[in-house]
Amino acid sequence: xxxxxxxxxxxxxxxxxxxxxxxxxxxxxxxxxxxxxxxxxxxxxxxxxxxxxxxxxxxxxxxxxxxxxxxxxxxxxxxxxxxxxxxxxxxxxxxxxxxxxxxxxxxxxxxxxxxxxxxxxxxxxxxxxxxxxxxxxxxxxxxxxxxxxxxxxxxxxxxxxxxxxxxxxxxxxxxxxxxxxxxxxxxxxxxxxxxxxxxxxxxxxxxxxxxxxxxxxxxxxxxxxxxxxxxxxxxxxxxxxxxxxxxxxxxxxxxxxxxxxxx
Numbered sequence: 001x002x003x004x005x006x007x008x009x010x011x012x013x014x015x016x017x018x019x020x021x022x023x024x025x026x027x028x029x030x031x032x033x034x035x036x037x038x039x040x041x042x043x044x045x046x047x048x049x050x051x052x053x054x055x056x057x058x059x060x061x062x063x064x065x066x067x068x069x070x071x072x073x074x075x076x077x078x079x080x081x082x083x084x085x086x087x088x089x090x091x092x093x094x095x096x097x098x099x100x101x102x103x104x105x106x107x108x109x110x111x112x113x114x115x116x117x118x119x120x121x122x123x124x125x126x127x128x129x130x131x132x133x134x135x136x137x138x139x140x141x142x143x144x145x146x147x148x149x150x151x152x153x154x155x156x157x158x159x160x161x162x163x164x165x166x167x168x169x170x171x172x173x174x175x176x177x178x179x180x181x182x183x184x185x186x187x188x189x190x191x192x193x194x195x196x197x198x199x200x201x202x203x204x205x206x207x208x209x210x211x212x213x214x215x216x217x218x219x220x221x222x223x224x225x226x227x228x229x230x231x232x233x234x235x236x237x238x239x240x241x242x243x244x245x246x247x248x249x250x251x252x253x254x255x256x257x258x259x260x261x262x263x
Contacts, residue, residue, distance in 0.1 A: 011121075012118050012121050012122040013025075013122060014026065014118075014119055014122040014123065014236070015131060015236050015240070016131075017131045017132070017133075017134050017141055017142075017143065018134055018136075018141060019134050019135065019136030019138070019139040019140055019141050020136070020139050020141065020167075020169045020170075021141070021167065021168060021169050021170055022141060022143075022166065022167050022168055022233065023049040024049070024229070024232050024233065024236055025049065025115055025118060025119045025122065026119055026232045026235075027116050027119050027120070028047065028048070028112050028115070028116065029112075030109045030112040030113055030116075031109075033047055033048065033108045033109065033111075033112045034105050034106075034108055034109040034112075036108070036221065036224075037057075037104045037105045037107075037108040037109075038101075038105050039217050039220075039221075040058065040061060040214075040217040040218070040221065041057040041058065041060065041061045041100065041101055041104035041105075042054040042055065042056070042057030042058030042059075042060075042061060042104065043058070043217070043221050043225075044104065044105070044108030044109075044112075045057060045104070045107070045108055045111070046058075046171055046174075046221075046225070047225055047228075048108065048111055048112065048115060050111065051170045051171070053107075055170075055174060057100070057104050058174070058178075060100060061101075062214065064093055064096055064097045064100075065097065065214075066210055066211075067090060067093040068089060068090050068093035068094040068096075068097055069088045069089055069090055069093075069210070070089070070094070070097065071209055071210050071211075071212075071213040071214070072085075072088045072209055072210055073085040073086075073088045073089045074213065075209045075213070076088060131143075131240065132237075132240050132241070132244070141167045143233070143236060143237045143240055144237060145233075145234050145237050145238075146165065146166060146230050146233065146234065147230075148227055148230045148231060148234075150165075151165060151166065151226045151227060151229075151230045152223065152226065152227055154226075155222045155223045155226040155227075156223065158176065158179065159175040159176065159178075159179045159218050159219050159221075159222035159223075160172045160173065160174070160175030160176035160177075160179060160222060161176070162222060162223075162226030162227075162230075163175060163222070163225070163226055163229070164176075166226065166229055166230060166233060168229060171225070175218060175221075175222050178214075178218055179215070179218055179219075179222075181211075182211050182212075182214045182215040182218065183215065185208060185211040186207060186208050186210075186211035186212040186214075186215060187206045187207055187208055188207065188211075188212060188215060190203075190206050191203040191204065191206050191207045194206065
């Protein structure tokens with residue numbers, strides 16, 4: 001690698017485009033990311049683009065939460081039946097839950113602070129390769145502008161569809177599979193069907209609370225993350241296009257601003 005190509009290669013990149021995924025580093029509020037980790041361990045890491053960490057923590061959340069009967073105890077607590085909540089909890093699994101839960105919140109907060117610094121530095125590096133199009137043997141990916149409202153509609157119809165539309169395949173597939181599992185084992189659609197027919201008690205009785213409480217977090221996360229990704233992806237598209245036009249067509253002799261008004 002010669003000196004010229006080295007100078008053209010950014011030390012920090014805020015955008016990675018592959019045939020199967022788009023990963024963007026942008027400024028995020030650390031407390032928002034920590035909140036998503038508290039709502040469902042792993043979601044904060046997924047927002048940050050730390051997919052393997054996020055998937056590991058999300059799977060851990062389901063396995064430990066289900067065996068510890070935490071969701072069932074939460075329902076009893078919300079309805080004032082505290083003794084039943086105590087009896088429902090399995091302490092052998094519950095004690096495994098606490099340390100990793102706290103770690104997920106702490107680590108996502110720490111990562112957000114560090115990645116925000118990298119995002120600011122990455123924005124100041126004006127050079128980089130053209131990364132607006134990637135073509136592979138089984139898939140392709142390209143930067144483009146997407147209407148946020150359309151992404152919200154697809155995410156509303158089924159969690160994960162908005163991410164697939166944005167070519168965030170890893171998160172999209174996870175959300176689709178997780179939603180199917182939660183909806184099936186919670187009997188959510190069956191309960192909704194009975195409720196719409198006017199059989200409210202039967203609809204409530206058929207629900208499995210252990211699985212029902214997993215779904216709202218997944219649904220809201222899909223809605224939020226898909227919208228934010230759309231906004232940031234649109235910004236990345238405009239930034240990449242502007243830098244390409246500047247490198248390719250703008251004369252190096254052009255000076256903007258007050259460069260020539262020294263007196």
